[in-house]
Amino acid sequence: MNKQLHTEYELEVVAREESADGVVALDLQRPDGAPLPDWTAGAHIDLVLDEDVVRQYSLVELGNNETCWRIGVLNVHDGRGGSRRIHESLTIGTIVRARGPRNHFALEPAQKYIFIAGGIGITPITGMIVEAERRGVPWTLAYGGRSRSSMAFADCLEGQFGDRVDIVPEDERGFIDFKTLLEKPDQNTLIYCCGPEPLLNAVERASEEWPAGAMHFERFVPFETGDAKPNEAFEVEFAVSGVVLEVPADKSILQVADEAGIDVLSSCAEGTCGTCETYIVSGEVEHRDSVLSAEEKAANKSMMICVSRAACPRLVLEL
Numbered sequence: 001m002n003k004q005l006h007t008e009y010e011l012e013v014v015a016r017e018e019s020a021d022g023v024v025a026l027d028l029q030r031p032d033g034a035p036l037p038d039w040t041a042g043a044h045i046d047l048v049l050d051e052d053v054v055r056q057y058s059l060v061e062l063g064n065n066e067t068c069w070r071i072g073v074l075n076v077h078d079g080r081g082g083s084r085r086i087h088e089s090l091t092i093g094t095i096v097r098a099r100g101p102r103n104h105f106a107l108e109p110a111q112k113y114i115f116i117a118g119g120i121g122i123t124p125i126t127g128m129i130v131e132a133e134r135r136g137v138p139w140t141l142a143y144g145g146r147s148r149s150s151m152a153f154a155d156c157l158e159g160q161f162g163d164r165v166d167i168v169p170e171d172e173r174g175f176i177d178f179k180t181l182l183e184k185p186d187q188n189t190l191i192y193c194c195g196p197e198p199l200l201n202a203v204e205r206a207s208e209e210w211p212a213g214a215m216h217f218e219r220f221v222p223f224e225t226g227d228a229k230p231n232e233a234f235e236v237e238f239a240v241s242g243v244v245l246e247v248p249a250d251k252s253i254l255q256v257a258d259e260a261g262i263d264v265l266s267s268c269a270e271g272t273c274g275t276c277e278t279y280i281v282s283g284e285v286e287h288r289d290s291v292l293s294a295e296e297k298a299a300n301k302s303m304m305i306c307v308s309r310a311a312c313p314r315l316v317l318e319l
Ligand code: FES
Pocket: 265, 266, 267, 268, 269, 270, 271, 272, 273, 274, 275, 276, 277, 289, 291, 304, 305, 306, 307
């Protein structure tokens, strides 16, 4: 595992700006101004509000620099309280703990990109646009939101990149026309999409004719397992720790590892953040996370042990 993912930083809020209705942009840097670890487009960090409240935020790339991480935080009124706490308590000068960066939404090489964002899903896309520019690869962005005033960074993106950016406020123009946007499948184009579940589902429906591997999604919510079989008990061998334990039907591998005192980092416990990713030594897995792509799941190299389970009697993990 990459040690950087486990390293925790104390960061100071050095700038705070209301970048849209309900969205605050925060600039975080080390109190001594030292550089922060490099990150790549699509990466996110964990904000550790306390031991039980850890939230993931994509890094925003618009005018920041190597000593500063910028995040955009939507105040989710019906959420679990993390974003509200950030809005209420993280002011300039506040010190906050952070881990990462981690990237499960990396920008692969392509001859063209189509970026699609809904609401606060614009945050990881900002870095992708800057990276596509750096690579000299043509791109377009379709960015939807309830209203223009709720769409963070919309003016900045439009001002900087002109008509390659299509801002689609629902109250002015309705929904993004995905059927037209994605009507011609192209094997040289990759599509990166981040936003609320209905938008991702609409993109999935409109892109059924596209080649496997063209679509890349970042989800905020747990993967819909649909007709998943009822849980069954299985054995897990923790190869590094040298123990074999049973994972009962009512517990996750993560819970069993925690109870056995095996050191494993976790955060969301619902398969959305990627923190508990663990390498598979052998065995088949029923993947239930929303982090890995369909190709990564098929490759069976790693799994999210907070939600995914064995599809065989014994799994061997690099833990
Ligand atoms: S703890 Fe977030 S994916 Fe497992």
